[in-house]
Amino acid sequence: MRLQKNSTLLFIGDSVTDAGRARPVAEGHFGQLGGSYVGIIQSLLDAYRPDCNLRILNTGVSGDTSQGLKGRWQEDVLAHKPNYVSLLIGINDVWHQYDSPRSPQNRISLETYKATLESLILSSLVNGVEQVILFTPFYIEPSLQDPVRVQLGQYGEAVKQLAAKHHCILADAQAAFDEACKQYHSSMYSSDRVHPNQTGHTILAKTFLEAIDVKLG
Amino acid sequence: MRLQKNSTLLFIGDSVTDAGRARPVAEGHFGQLGGSYVGIIQSLLDAYRPDCNLRILNTGVSGDTSQGLKGRWQEDVLAHKPNYVSLLIGINDVWHQYDSPRSPQNRISLETYKATLESLILSSLVNGVEQVILFTPFYIEPSLQDPVRVQLGQYGEAVKQLAAKHHCILADAQAAFDEACKQYHSSMYSSDRVHPNQTGHTILAKTFLEAIDVKLG
Amino acid sequence: MRLQKNSTLLFIGDSVTDAGRARPVAEGHFGQLGGSYVGIIQSLLDAYRPDCNLRILNTGVSGDTSQGLKGRWQEDVLAHKPNYVSLLIGINDVWHQYDSPRSPQNRISLETYKATLESLILSSLVNGVEQVILFTPFYIEPSLQDPVRVQLGQYGEAVKQLAAKHHCILADAQAAFDEACKQYHSSMYSSDRVHPNQTGHTILAKTFLEAIDVKLG
Amino acid sequence: MRLQKNSTLLFIGDSVTDAGRARPVAEGHFGQLGGSYVGIIQSLLDAYRPDCNLRILNTGVSGDTSQGLKGRWQEDVLAHKPNYVSLLIGINDVWHQYDSPRSPQNRISLETYKATLESLILSSLVNGVEQVILFTPFYIEPSLQDPVRVQLGQYGEAVKQLAAKHHCILADAQAAFDEACKQYHSSMYSSDRVHPNQTGHTILAKTFLEAIDVKLG
Amino acid sequence: MRLQKNSTLLFIGDSVTDAGRARPVAEGHFGQLGGSYVGIIQSLLDAYRPDCNLRILNTGVSGDTSQGLKGRWQEDVLAHKPNYVSLLIGINDVWHQYDSPRSPQNRISLETYKATLESLILSSLVNGVEQVILFTPFYIEPSLQDPVRVQLGQYGEAVKQLAAKHHCILADAQAAFDEACKQYHSSMYSSDRVHPNQTGHTILAKTFLEAIDVKLG
Amino acid sequence: MRLQKNSTLLFIGDSVTDAGRARPVAEGHFGQLGGSYVGIIQSLLDAYRPDCNLRILNTGVSGDTSQGLKGRWQEDVLAHKPNYVSLLIGINDVWHQYDSPRSPQNRISLETYKATLESLILSSLVNGVEQVILFTPFYIEPSLQDPVRVQLGQYGEAVKQLAAKHHCILADAQAAFDEACKQYHSSMYSSDRVHPNQTGHTILAKTFLEAIDVKLG
Amino acid sequence: MRLQKNSTLLFIGDSVTDAGRARPVAEGHFGQLGGSYVGIIQSLLDAYRPDCNLRILNTGVSGDTSQGLKGRWQEDVLAHKPNYVSLLIGINDVWHQYDSPRSPQNRISLETYKATLESLILSSLVNGVEQVILFTPFYIEPSLQDPVRVQLGQYGEAVKQLAAKHHCILADAQAAFDEACKQYHSSMYSSDRVHPNQTGHTILAKTFLEAIDVKLG
């Protein structure tokens, strides 16, 4: 495992991460982590790799964008003094340009997105976070003719560049779903190509665990 | 208008037609018709063309397939003695092969689909229905790389062939959504590419009204 | 169309406009606009006239009067910087004098009503609104012996005079319902002659679209 | 009082009589009689005239018509062996021709209405009911230009003729509301001119008590 | 009628008066007045004596005592500038000494009760209230061996003395229920001898109407 | 203890015994026995006298009368083959003559009550029940001027006579509440003098345990 | 009884004491005390020993720890000026180290626990509380191999030492459940070994009553 055992790992993101988690900060074994990949990761670790002994926190908030994260980074990330932070953000920065094309309030440009993420990474590293894990934002859509997929791909490229520049761990969710869509239709993993079902969330968990180099069995 | 005034028009189909309609048969002005294109058609006619004076019934049932229609055709269509029958069916015959690829129960082959529809058309015509309006089934997906879109397109072709053969009125919903997707992303019309929102249902209503040659204003 | 394409159009009013809209300001395609004529206008435009590309906002509030509008004009209209404002108000200024004849709090006199509307129009125009669309308030009652209908007719006259004086667009809803009541009984359009059903709201949408000179098809 | 003391009085009718009564047959002091004039009559009698000592039953059913009554007369009236039966029916025979003009199922012609009522009266009298009290059906609308009011007036005339012919007690509800509408607008008594509010129901109770010649105080 | 026509009459009290009324102050015809004698009085007046034309307000609050009234007299009585105030209070001052004998917080002594009521009466009269109507508090229990009945009787005596001293109108509810209990068991009027059912509330309405000398019919 | 250890004890009665018990027959430790004295007896025995080891069943049904018991004795008592049966019935046989004096359906005369109870006792004894425990029905009302208390006292006398004649164990609930009412007002034990609160139910449990001669501690 | 009659006894603790009690402070006979041993104690005293005449208050709060108590001692204990205080706390100080082993926030060390309890006892005694009753915290688990049982036993030892040092009354709940578990499996008393069912709460009530030397019968 690329993370130290006996450490604290905090997940943050939008509705994909939130998924009904407890407030104000979620942790523990009775559904508090919500229905997302975060709870799946915790239960896989505790079932297969109890030796890792990671304390897992979830502060995802439905509907959030990169700008939203910035506003709550101090309270929802740094205040919990995590050793590791996992970040999955970007679909709301892009998607609403397509389903609500006339509403300007949620459009985050690629430049702003990239700059914001970089500031969050730097803020984390200077405040004692040892490592940041970056998910690429994803749209469970194999067609490169789809404009959401295409534009989000650019945001994903920015994530990859930031990961490389700041030595973050990369969890390439878009690549994982692209691969999965070769096997089955996207509706196997999500009804709206944005919010994964249990299988989709398990693919995210697998992507994360492989990124931090955890073997199951 | 290609339908006679002062006549009865019955809509049947799956969840796209049902949309919370009243049971056992829906008609009237207080939400009984449900939230679909059927209620929009009635209110557009009554607002723009009260001279048409059509009695509109809705017997759509969520989750239905072409096979399901067959089992309830007598009770849900013929028993109401409509002058006209509008039929929108097929997405459940195809879609679940992709989102539930291992469940055999809802797979209706193209041959069965076409034969079933033909028997429903013939059964209608010999039982006093003057005209059948056939919607093409649709998937609000512009990419012809998408297998649901491709396969459903074949079912739509069967609908067109049957319309031509039996002189039915054709309401080409798939074509209408293909056109709409040139304007905006499919998420403007539906979150899952199957169930339209209010704008998507209005596109269905427009498609129907144009098919029966009703001018608004 | 008498409005410029690619502009913002805000609707304000009472329960007829509100109809369950999202808070604090409603816009978008998933039911946020509520069940009123506002959502019907948006979906008709997007289905028939996507070229218009209007951003539509709704800030109607159930139970409101002309006085109520005044108090929230800055926050609920001007703050959103619309290009166009549509205003439908007045039934609560009049009606409650008849159903609650001893309660003085909601009686807005004709003079106050007219003066208030004029101030709202002027406030809009000097703050960058390009055009105001004024609905006449309506009571879906054909009999001119009905005192609500008669008194509300005077408020409607005031609206017409203000429209003429300030070159507003007039959407004469009362005239539309008077015409509709020649076709069918008022209970076809509303159960209480105040709150339209889906057909009644479609008549309002038609009245508005004709007023701004939008052709469907 | 024109009824014998210590006897049983059964009320039957549609939603105006039903008003949330208990099932299968309503009687007693804890809301079982529902929110209609029936409970008001019982409580006025018990408060002002406990000497009358009438057992009061309610078998009204929402949405019922004269035809509906016929089908349940044995079970809902005769089986309870009342000394007196009060009957208020007719609005659903007429109204739905106006709010749902294309739905044929609830239209009861004047002839059928009158013949049905006569059969119910005769069936009662030969089965031991000592006296029938007939309400005129009502529409709380003063204008004689309103077609519902006009047509329902004809049904009321039929009630009056049957009352005279069979020596029934007449409770002229339409006349009472016509009088009340000279005092206040119809919306004081009902929001839809069909379902009375508490004041409207008290007017019905007063009409009934005067018809059976009960003085309060 | 001992009250002037076209005036405002405000009712205040505890749960017997409250009975689910609208907040902050209740008035009008659609259930806002709640299920108590207040709504019955309004509907009897409007049905039998529309000439009286009284505006009726209700500010009863469940659980209140004489001390509670004092704290909200300015806001809930005087601020509404009523011509007449009706006051029914006292059961909670006494009852809870018996059902919760060890809880000191709700015990209002006879002296405090009487002094408080006198201050409320005087405060009303010097602030423009023309007349106060005082209900005796009641326990629907005929036995003078019952200690609640006995003690509450002393509070009722205090009410009578205050009515005589300050020329208030007396509505002797206890006497009315004592009389009613000669006719039927107390459970005909209330299940717990404190909260009247519809018949019990109608007895309160009758007591009030007789006290202000209103004839019905 | 007058009952054999390691045996089955079934409680039957009306709403006082039912109190929300599980269906069809209640037993066990997770609230299935409902909120009545039955659950209190079980928990007192298990806490203070686990050596008794009684299996306790509850088949009380709200609203039941002695006649109602008769109809379900086979299914709800004998079919469970209890060693002991506890019976608490009678308030509904009497009470409703006072709160619903004109409704004949629930009036069970003293003779019928006594005969029915005797038949239930005999039916039990010949079908293997070793002992029947009879509660006197109770009204938590100390005044012998109260007619419900007086009449129910006669039913209680019948219970005592039957207990003596058939050597049943007598649990004199009325005497227990008479005694309790010397200490506190009846409203300490019940709000309507019929349905006990937790303290009232504990008095019933105490009465039962003393009747079967169980010492706590 | 070791407590003075006619005095006030306040219970405080965590979810075992809370059990749905009324807010802000619970007392009285209609379920306000919640479903715990507190209500059972009150009803047993009132049924068996009304001469004790104790006023009982409950301020338990679900999830609380010894640290939590400290923060609300002034408001939830001292402000009510009780003569006696009963304290049951500790399971949350220990348990969550086992079910949420990585969450540091609820771990209260034995030293802190003991010091906190001592400060609460002293604070009570110097503020007029005559006597403190201390429950040992309990885990309904007979096995001394279970680490929660073992560690909580140490906290219980601390309670016993404090009781001895400050002459508090000791209610040894753990000993009572250890004894009960010799009779039946722990699942007879609780499903999770922490929250008692009705029988488990009755064992707590018995433990308390014996500790204060109250005989039942």
Add this chain to the structure above:
Amino acid sequence: MRLQKNSTLLFIGDSVTDAGRARPVAEGHFGQLGGSYVGIIQSLLDAYRPDCNLRILNTGVSGDTSQGLKGRWQEDVLAHKPNYVSLLIGINDVWHQYDSPRSPQNRISLETYKATLESLILSSLVNGVEQVILFTPFYIEPSLQDPVRVQLGQYGEAVKQLAAKHHCILADAQAAFDEACKQYHSSMYSSDRVHPNQTGHTILAKTFLEAIDVKLG
């Protein structure tokens, strides 16, 4: 993998398997499989091993015992023609002897349990099931002093013997939880030692996947 690809695998059991699954038979990707290990197995397979392509069905029923399975084996297992059947049953056969020690209805003896399971296995094999996977029933309790654990261990032994005799695949859940309890306290995996939380269910999934020799990654 010890199962053939492209085959059907049916899970049956009690509440541990049920966990809110859809009725009548559960399958698919949108929560229909419920919250148990069954859904986790499906999502792990689809995420890690889509090549396996197993159709998974769930017919678990809460509260079931070995006897209950027998009654529904035809309808809930054989009728679905699975290639493989997974069986997890036994806790309700044993547990209720401890939490409801006096209720005889759910006690299934070891002999009956073993004989029933053998008949189910044989019935499966002769009806075309290729392989049965047997879970040992489990109690998440490490102490061998606990009688439920001890007795259930005997039932688990019977399962192992049957697995050996009939060449079934064994999924030793009890052994897995015994191992897990060496790592953490049982409350990490379940609050009542019977119903696993998400981590507990993941341990079951891991046990199953290892039993059928599926590697993740």
